[in-house]
Amino acid sequence: MTQDELKQAVADAALAYIQPKLENDSVIGIGTGSTANCFIDSLAGIKGQIYATVASSEASADRLRNHGIPVYDLNSVDQVDFYIDGADESNAALQLIKGGGAALTREKIVTAVAREFICIADESKLVHTLGAFPLPIEVIPMARGHVARELVKLGGDPVYREGVITDNGNIILDMYNFSIEQPLAMEQKINGITGVVTNGLFAIKPADVLLLGTSEGVKTLLAT
Numbered sequence: 001m002t003q004d005e006l007k008q009a010v011a012d013a014a015l016a017y018i019q020p021k022l023e024n025d026s027v028i029g030i031g032t033g034s035t036a037n038c039f040i041d042s043l044a045g046i047k048g049q050i051y052a053t054v055a056s057s058e059a060s061a062d063r064l065r066n067h068g069i070p071v072y073d074l075n076s077v078d079q080v081d082f083y084i085d086g087a088d089e090s091n092a093a094l095q096l097i098k099g100g101g102a103a104l105t106r107e108k109i110v111t112a113v114a115r116e117f118i119c120i121a122d123e124s125k126l127v128h129t130l131g132a133f134p135l136p137i138e139v140i141p142m143a144r145g146h147v148a149r150e151l152v153k154l155g156g157d158p159v160y161r162e163g164v165i166t167d168n169g170n171i172i173l174d175m176y177n178f179s180i181e182q183p184l185a186m187e188q189k190i191n192g193i194t195g196v197v198t199n200g201l202f203a204i205k206p207a208d209v210l211l212l213g214t215s216e217g218v219k220t221l222l223a224t
Helices: 003-021 034-049 059-067 104-113 141-153 183-191
Strands: 027-030 054-056 078-085 114-122 133-141 157-160 173-178 195-199 210-216 216-221
Touching: 003 078, 003 114, 003 210, 003 216, 027 104, 027 195, 034 059, 054 059, 059 173, 078 104, 078 183, 104 133, 104 195, 114 195, 133 141, 141 157, 141 173, 141 216, 195 216
Parallel strands: 027 054, 027 078, 078 114, 114 210
Antiparallel strands: 133 173, 133 195, 157 173, 210 216
């Protein structure tokens, strides 16, 4: 199977996973990126059953609306029952690196309020140690230099993502050459740097379920 076929397979699997659990007032959180887009397109097939969605980016919100799926502001809903999103990397504990699409802060906010976080990814994203994918860090623009110097002290190589402004009006530094042995501690340490909005480690609240697209079909993984 091609990578695109794997993405569609896990998107369809996510829909099959949540559909029996949907209730009349269920709210579905939707992530950002190519795999999340596949899920949005699959979700359109049952849009009559969808009470409300919340989106982690303007791009995802637009795609949902174009399918005729209702999109709400997160502040206007009482809860998010399911959050479905992709990942740039996952380890066996379902701790993730996210933010390749620069939506990490809003993704992390929706994750924080979701009852169940279902990650969908192809098998290339499952790794032993996080960090081969550059770790995105959202930064207040005036703090760019300060944050970069502090990140160097942690042992990585921060690189400014040219031409990218987040939906929150901030910039992204990507941390290269940075093997992350202790994701939970590192997430907390980077978030403690003044000027950092958040970073792309999802270890404080990892995924609850990983639906992994493989050449042998979609596998359901739980944290180990």
